[in-house]
Amino acid sequence: DGSSVESLDYEVIENYAYREEQAIKPEGTGLAAVLINISVENFAGWKYSLTFSIIQKSYVAGFIVYVLINLALVFSSVYIITQFAPAAAGSGIPEIKGYLNGIDTHGILFFRTLIGKIFGSIGSVGGGLALGKEGPLVHIGACIASLLGQGGSRKYHLSSRWLQVFKSDRDRRDLVTCGCAAGVAAAFRAPVGGVLFALEEVTSWWRSQLMWRVFFTSAIVAVVVRTAMGWCKNGNCGHFGSGGFIIWDISGLEYELSLNPVYGSSFFIVCWPSNQSSFSGQEDYSFRELFPMAVIGVIGGLLGALFNQLTLFITRWRRNYLHRKGNRVKIIEVCLISVITSVISFGLPLFRNCSPCPESDASSGIECPNAPGVYGNYVNFYCGRDKEYNDLATIFFNTQDDAIRNLFSAKTIHEFSAKSLLTFLVMFYTLAVVTFGTAVPAGQFVPGIMIGSTYGRLVGMFVVNFYQKLNIEEGTYALLGAASFLGGSMRMTVSLCVIMVEITNNLKLLPLIMLVLLISKAVGDAFNEGLYEEQARLRGIPLLESRPKYQMRKMTAKEACGTQKVIYFPRTIKVADIVSILRSNSHNGFPVIDHSRSGETLVIGLVLRIHLLVLLQSKADFQHSPLPSDLRGRSLPIRHSLSEFVKPASSKGISIEDIHLSSDDLEMYIDLAPFVNPSPYVVPEDMSLTKVYNLFRQLGLRHVLVVPRASRVIGMITRKDLLMED
Amino acid sequence: DGSSVESLDYEVIENYAYREEQAIKPEGTGLAAVLINISVENFAGWKYSLTFSIIQKSYVAGFIVYVLINLALVFSSVYIITQFAPAAAGSGIPEIKGYLNGIDTHGILFFRTLIGKIFGSIGSVGGGLALGKEGPLVHIGACIASLLGQGGSRKYHLSSRWLQVFKSDRDRRDLVTCGCAAGVAAAFRAPVGGVLFALEEVTSWWRSQLMWRVFFTSAIVAVVVRTAMGWCKNGNCGHFGSGGFIIWDISGLEYELSLNPVYGSSFFIVCWPSNQSSFSGQEDYSFRELFPMAVIGVIGGLLGALFNQLTLFITRWRRNYLHRKGNRVKIIEVCLISVITSVISFGLPLFRNCSPCPESDASSGIECPNAPGVYGNYVNFYCGRDKEYNDLATIFFNTQDDAIRNLFSAKTIHEFSAKSLLTFLVMFYTLAVVTFGTAVPAGQFVPGIMIGSTYGRLVGMFVVNFYQKLNIEEGTYALLGAASFLGGSMRMTVSLCVIMVEITNNLKLLPLIMLVLLISKAVGDAFNEGLYEEQARLRGIPLLESRPKYQMRKMTAKEACGTQKVIYFPRTIKVADIVSILRSNSHNGFPVIDHSRSGETLVIGLVLRIHLLVLLQSKADFQHSPLPSDLRGRSLPIRHSLSEFVKPASSKGISIEDIHLSSDDLEMYIDLAPFVNPSPYVVPEDMSLTKVYNLFRQLGLRHVLVVPRASRVIGMITRKDLLMED
Ligand SMILES: Nc1ncnc2c1ncn2[C@@H]1O[C@H](COP(=O)(O)OP(=O)(O)OP(=O)(O)O)[C@@H](O)[C@H]1O
Ligand SMILES: Nc1ncnc2c1ncn2[C@@H]1O[C@H](COP(=O)(O)OP(=O)(O)OP(=O)(O)O)[C@@H](O)[C@H]1O
Ligand SMILES: [Mg+2]
Ligand SMILES: [Mg+2]
Structure with missing residues (x-):
């Protein structure tokens, strides 16, 4: 229902009140x-x-x-x-x-x-x-x-x-x-x-x-x-700080090791900083590893596009059926999902057999098992014997941040079994889709990273098994998987790339992340739009894309207006007429038309509904005479400060229903000239809609007036006329 | 001399020829x-x-x-x-x-x-x-x-x-x-x-x-x-590859060490990846170190602004006096500078006493001395004894990339004496200023990095002496110095920040680089504009900033045009008239004005000089009758393909002098209607220049027509009219 949606006025309204006031430039928004x-x-x-x-x-x-x-x-x-x-x-x-x-x-x-x-x-x-x-x-x-x-x-x-x-x-x-x-x-x-x-x-x-x-x-x-x-x-800060909430800080060296795991066994060699070329680590992934990475990109694109499509269906269904029934249904729905999520995340690990801990290596610093809820891998959850851990609980029954950290972790090469990962992937994907669109604040970044890193790690496991080589780390694949899913769903490129690099603190993965993102975005784009665009469309937020639609080339501005009859105001108008016009429609901008002395009409500007409402409310500008004020020999009085016209950001603003006028007031007149925006952007009637679109979109306009072709050219403005020294 | 400069036409000319042709969208510019x-x-x-x-x-x-x-x-x-x-x-x-x-x-x-x-x-x-x-x-x-x-x-x-x-x-x-x-x-x-x-x-x-x-x-x-x-x-690739030309690859770990130099002595501890919090390294710079970093920022801003100012003076002087005298002077000038540079870079290190090598540490991998021209620190240049090196030669008599690598290098804490660094700074700064603007291809990034890292290292030395603490590395200060000088001179922020991080492969310095860049840009902005803007202005490249000038608020479009008389074409015009109008001025765009049947005038579009020249050259559209072609009952013929009107990128294009017309041709007529841009952007005469500027700048226009206020409004276009499904 896009009816509740109105546009913003980015245009500077250069009316009389504005010109009088010294504009204060915003400085230091930091x-x-x-x-x-x-x-x-x-x-x-x-x-x-x-x-x-x-x-x-x-x-x-x-x-x-x-x-x-x-x-x-x-x-x-x-x-x-x-x-x-x-x-x-x-x-x-x-x-x-x-x-x-x-x-x-x-x-x-x-x-x-x-x-x-x-x-x-x-x-x-x-x-x-x-x-x-x-x-x-x-x-x-x-x-x-x-x-x-x-x-x-x-x-x-x-x-x-x-x-x-x-x-x-x-x-x-x-x-x-x-x-x-x-x-x-x-x-x-x-x-x-x-x-x-x-x-x-x-x-x-x-x-x-x-x-x-x-x-x-x-x-x-x-x-x-x-x-x-x-x-x-x-x-x-209590619990915060030990594990790190929100931000999972994956240390740089950990990743450097993950790319050069040969260093893991002989630490002394790693730290020998003499030989630069053997040290850079960037050449370490061989070309045949690019194939599984491309596979991750494709999976990310497919699963991401599927995610967008499924959430679109579910959101539409919710909006049309479920959420109609009021808040009670919304509350019950979320509570139900909460219980299901709790049961799954607690219950599924119970059915999973525990695995024995890997041989503990003093130098690796890995402890096994850990108690649940403590930061770390290898969680002991419902395990009979002492040296065992539950791999599904490690990721499922954990905070999301710890789960992600565990999935990304290097040096834990066979920690997760394929079965656990697959179970988690399917379950979590379903939960994420179902949870999306409920009446709670919800971000998609972390679920996306969870899903992506799970299948990334799965692919990584297969690669490790297939290539039988150890310089491939499952954690790296998990990271690439996360990038690919986010890319496939949200369709960002540069920003996602930089965010992933900043999260992992490892620049060496940059080219790989770029590659994966390029692939997953391209694959995803073949199916649908990005998550946010889809959701915005669904919520009736009419986003204007930066590019005009192709069919606009063949249309003119006049055709776009269709058969509409423009509702306009004369320069001086009875208050009663203003009220009735404002009541009769919901437009927010009205041209103001004046008659020149020689009798021909002239568009003197555009007046906004909110400004009219302010005028009606303050009554300060009502006058008894139907003549324009300057024609009666007086200069325009300043009865309003600019701040009165400022639109409040955190309330709905006044509406025509809120204004109560006496019958005396209704018989008065208003001269609108001081309050119009005197020079709204205009386009000639036969301009192609592409160009109108560009004008509208690039300048962030709200109203464009379509006018007849000009009869003469008063001047030409080129770059040279706009170059001025301060 | 801005006279040789013309604008580009970013606007799509939707003339008759264009509408006929299927537009091919550019895809894959990669x-x-x-x-x-x-x-x-x-x-x-x-x-x-x-x-x-x-x-x-x-x-x-x-x-x-x-x-x-x-x-x-x-x-x-x-x-x-x-x-x-x-x-x-x-x-x-x-x-x-x-x-x-x-x-x-x-x-x-x-x-x-x-x-x-x-x-x-x-x-x-x-x-x-x-x-x-x-x-x-x-x-x-x-x-x-x-x-x-x-x-x-x-x-x-x-x-x-x-x-x-x-x-x-x-x-x-x-x-x-x-x-x-x-x-x-x-x-x-x-x-x-x-x-x-x-x-x-x-x-x-x-x-x-x-x-x-x-x-x-x-x-x-x-x-x-x-x-x-x-x-x-x-x-x-011959010499390339061992040292690395253009790209100086500073290894990540080297920097991690530089921030945590305590690791330098006990390598085993570094590589122990257990304790995350003590490992992150980011908390390692203490707050009192922020002060010298701010000092670096200020120095960078000052020296950068000075650099811009000096190069501005020198370039202006060169242009007005030196380079007037022809190419020979340019050649001599550059050769002279080359000899001076060679003499200084070879000669100055000769006067410098050599220093004894530091105690060699097998684990640090530092060799001392190195032969000149070989990649590495501690160059032996004109040193008497065996275990000595020349610190000035290490930076001066070296390729720039090696010099930068040496200046950035960590673990070489007392390699350079303050005297050497100061000598180098003054000398190189002067050389960079003098060399700037000569007739050779020249970038300012590497000189900027050289200058910046030199004073950065100087500050670092003082800090090390003052605080007597070892977790401050001179190399890090050199890096921050480089960032600060580039920021102070070029005034970039985000891009410079990311480039520095990508060069050094170390994300942990990001906040410090941001801080330094913010300060140096702010300091520099207090004095003058960025290097590229200053140079562009000097070269007569009239850049339009994204913000209109303040005084434009009080001006209208009509005032900007001044007293100019618009030169326009009627719809059908004699070839001889076209030629004489084109000869009489150098404008590139002309309005075309037609008379409607009722006798009033109508602006039917804008025709570009290059299109007129193409028409004159091809002669295909000449006609004997002075009547518009469609009035004579024929549909508009297509005699031109779109490609004829395409402006060549790598040649000057034709000029009116290149076109030779017989006297018969001059007596013919042309109907310009099919070749005009039918809907150039127009502004009403009393629109404020700020808004005209925004229109011009945001849409990348070349010509804007100033027209009288419209007499009526045919339609209103709002966001809803521009939303279309494919
Ligand atoms: N003054 C007007 N006279 C006639 N038609 C108008 C007028 N203003 C807008 N329209 C048309 O009415 C339709 C609905 O627009 P609407 O009234 O919602 O615009 P608005 O509320 O001024 O702007 P927005 O909705 O973007 O905030 C559009 O097709 C528009 O062209
Ligand atoms: N057709 C015209 N008639 C009258 N004055 C014009 C015309 N075209 C441009 N001017 C004015 O002449 C001055 C110089 O502009 P100039 O002729 O260089 O524009 P141009 O060459 O068309 O565009 P540019 O130089 O940006 O490529 C400007 O002040 C401009 O307003
Ligand atoms: Mg509306
Ligand atoms: Mg020109």
């Missing part, structure tokens, strides 16, 4: 979103420690407690979302993408959405559902940035004076872009990845100044996150 | 520029080996031979440039930036420029001048991409059919962007850095499809470079 991480990470830390400490006592009691805690967490999440902040459900990235494309989804940047998102995602991720919190973090970053720009939320009395400079939709757009980058930077501890994510995936317009601001924001976030991490490592 | 590296690197390899083998025999003879070889190389370079390809002088990045901003500098993408650039930069870099070859490589990449798009150069009979789909300026723009990315990817072996460089520094318009293509190109280049490197390591 402070936005630095608080995301600390607030979110700390809340989630103690939850895991609580969960796990109870579970370790008895398996039956543990099972019940586990299910109940998960249920409680998930319930709190879905309750917050359904009752308090419905706009906070889902990942939020499609909505933010829409916002930056020029579409205002109701409530997406409200303060309550922010609160709902933070607490909701703590509940849903903590409750063990098959979803992540990276998407929500991006949304949180965008919310914080927007609210900071708004000078705090007025409704909750959190406003500060100096932040109120970011007023127009245009400035807020830049802030939200910075917020997205900050979100990714905080979620993955990947500052450059954040910049690229904002650039490649979410934003629709890009200026090079913005790059600098986004970079600055990301840098600050990176520093804050690092400081917080350092502080937490000293044990100030 | 193959461009893969050959850059192999061709360039191999040529330069043997030159160094030759140079050095002669020098090692005797110092006096060596000196003479050294000077002469350098002179010969530099002379060959400057001779090629001045005689054969004048457009290949300099780095080429400002010109490419201009090209992508919409300005065609004559000859910048010709085949001969490509050849001149390749051989010229081999000569100038091989000849030991204080310049690099990364800038030229970007230019080379852009040339190759453009020529590939052109289907080879027609003049040199290198054309292929299937490449001729990239015809318009618009397609070529995308290709050139890919070429730039390929150039950086090849020069620094930094594929992601290449993508970001193309995005942040050179391009002015960005679409998300382009990102994918650029990424693809970079990925292919990275693979090709890697393959070539592997091949060369087997000894197939």
